[in-house]
Amino acid sequence: MTQRNTGAFLILLLGGSCIGFAPVLVRLSDTGPVASAFWRLTLAAPLLWLLAHWNVRGGRSPMRDIAHWRNAALLSGLFFALDLGVWHSSILLTTVANATLLANCAPLFVTLYVWLMYRQRPRAVFAGGLALALGGAVLLVGPHFSLGGTRMRGDLLAVVAALFYTAYMLTVRAARSHVDTLHLMALSTTISAVILLPVAIALSALRGQPFWPASSQGWTVVLAMALVTQVGGQCFIAYALAHLPVQLSTTGLLVQPVVAAMAAWLLFGELLASWQLLGAAVLLAGIYLARRGSD
Numbered sequence: 001m002t003q004r005n006t007g008a009f010l011i012l013l014l015g016g017s018c019i020g021f022a023p024v025l026v027r028l029s030d031t032g033p034v035a036s037a038f039w040r041l042t043l044a045a046p047l048l049w050l051l052a053h054w055n056v057r058g059g060r061s062p063m064r065d066i067a068h069w070r071n072a073a074l075l076s077g078l079f080f081a082l083d084l085g086v087w088h089s090s091i092l093l094t095t096v097a098n099a100t101l102l103a104n105c106a107p108l109f110v111t112l113y114v115w116l117m118y119r120q121r122p123r124a125v126f127a128g129g130l131a132l133a134l135g136g137a138v139l140l141v142g143p144h145f146s147l148g149g150t151r152m153r154g155d156l157l158a159v160v161a162a163l164f165y166t167a168y169m170l171t172v173r174a175a176r177s178h179v180d181t182l183h184l185m186a187l188s189t190t191i192s193a194v195i196l197l198p199v200a201i202a203l204s205a206l207r208g209q210p211f212w213p214a215s216s217q218g219w220t221v222v223l224a225m226a227l228v229t230q231v232g233g234q235c236f237i238a239y240a241l242a243h244l245p246v247q248l249s250t251t252g253l254l255v256q257p258v259v260a261a262m263a264a265w266l267l268f269g270e271l272l273a274s275w276q277l278l279g280a281a282v283l284l285a286g287i288y289l290a291r292r293g294s295d
Contacts, residue, residue: 077191078269
């Protein structure tokens with residue numbers, strides 16, 4: 001690995017670690033899950049727009065062919081809003097490890113979509129990775145499936161969030177060739193916040209889920225979500241992906257669920273049973289192989 005690649009890989013790990021703290025911050029928030037997603041995006045949007053403006057003034061990658069990417073950007077905002085709203089809800093219903101690991105299955109769904117829609121048959125290593133990932137998911141979710149109830153609903157919501165994130169990734173992919181990354185992130189973040197606002201207000205009125213952070217600590221948590229996970233994590237990863245081989249990038253991003261599980265263990269005492277640890281390891285190995293097989 002060259003010195004430049006080493007630096008970019010460390011930045012990738014930093015970005016993945018930032019996002020790995022997201023579910024812990026959701027747990028610490030004193031707002032409802034959809035409200036925390038709204039504040040995460042709303043507080044991040046102004047900084048993202050400033051960064052996008054600076055990017056253009058510096059002569060880097062201005063927006064091109066607005067007509068080609070506007071609809072994709074709008075859809076990316078919609079799908080990202082659905083992803084965050086559902087995922088934040090799942091974090092409060094199941095373990096942090098399960099919510100994060102299952103939500104990270106999105107790359108598998110992306111490859112399956114491309115396979116079915118465009119007949120781009122994946123390599124054999126993808127099929128093996130998919131089989132491993134499914135086996136790991138069964139081990140991970142198995143105890144919750146037998147118990148049913150809240151934790152099982154949380155696991156299912158995490159899978160639904162992965163499906164929405166799949167749609168988000170596909171729409172971003174469609175828009176990315178016509179607009180620079182920072183403008184796309186700023187626009188989709190803004191659209192997502194606008195979509196989540198009425199939902200968060202409605203849930204506050206109908207279900208009593210707090211909309212406003214109730215204390216300075218609550219504001220600190222949602223601000224950390226915005227700066228650490230939404231701005232820091234996403235920007236670090238976007239920079240690193242532009243300077244690293246795809247295979248190396250897919251390996252580094254697996255740090256996200258590892259950081260989330262370790263933080264949940266330290267802060268909330270969430271311990272995984274031995275078969276769940278095995279399931280987590282098998283799932284991560286499957287995701288890794290599937291990503292390699294789809295490159």
